[in-house]
Amino acid sequence: MTGFAGVDRSGSLIAIAALASLCLSHHAEAAGRSAPSIYSAEWSGGVLGRNWGGDVVAEAARYVGSGKFTSLPGAWCADAVSAWLRATGKPPLANRMAAAALSYGPRSNGSPGDLAVFVGRRGYAYHVGVVVADLGSEVEIVSGNWDHRVARAVVSRRGLIFVRT
Secondary structure, three states, rough: OOOOOOHHHHHHHEEEEEEEEHHHHHHHOOOOOOOOOOOOOOOOOEEEEEOOOOOOOOOOOOOOOOOOOOOOOOOOOHHHHHHHHHHHOOOOOOOHHHHHHHHHOOOOOOOOOOOOEEEEEOOOOOEEEEEEEEEOOOOEEEEEOOOOEEEEEEEOOOEEEEOOO
């Protein structure tokens, strides 16, 4: 049986850590504090040395509800993904475009921690986020610049290309 983090019950610590982080993030925001630093690596390494993508998922989840946290101009979904990758010890995307995620790693089936690249009918990549949960014909993602905030969304797998981190 799989859960929030897409792992069996022995990996439930990832889900608990992600939810606790999310609650703490919202508590900090309500208290008037800023979002965590984009260079923070507190969640790096996964749980008990295992890595199911939970480190990137937990890092992204910490930002849910926050606004743009980079000073760079323009669209910032790829900037957010790069910050979360960097904070978990992984290289950032090659540039600030969502299309850069297409060459980040091998294609995947959309497991938690993978990148979800939104691709239009003509093959143009226009948005990128991190897969949080596999829901069958849909996936839950966390992405930056979703209605000008970092947000969770459940989206259809159609029109998405998944890339392993």
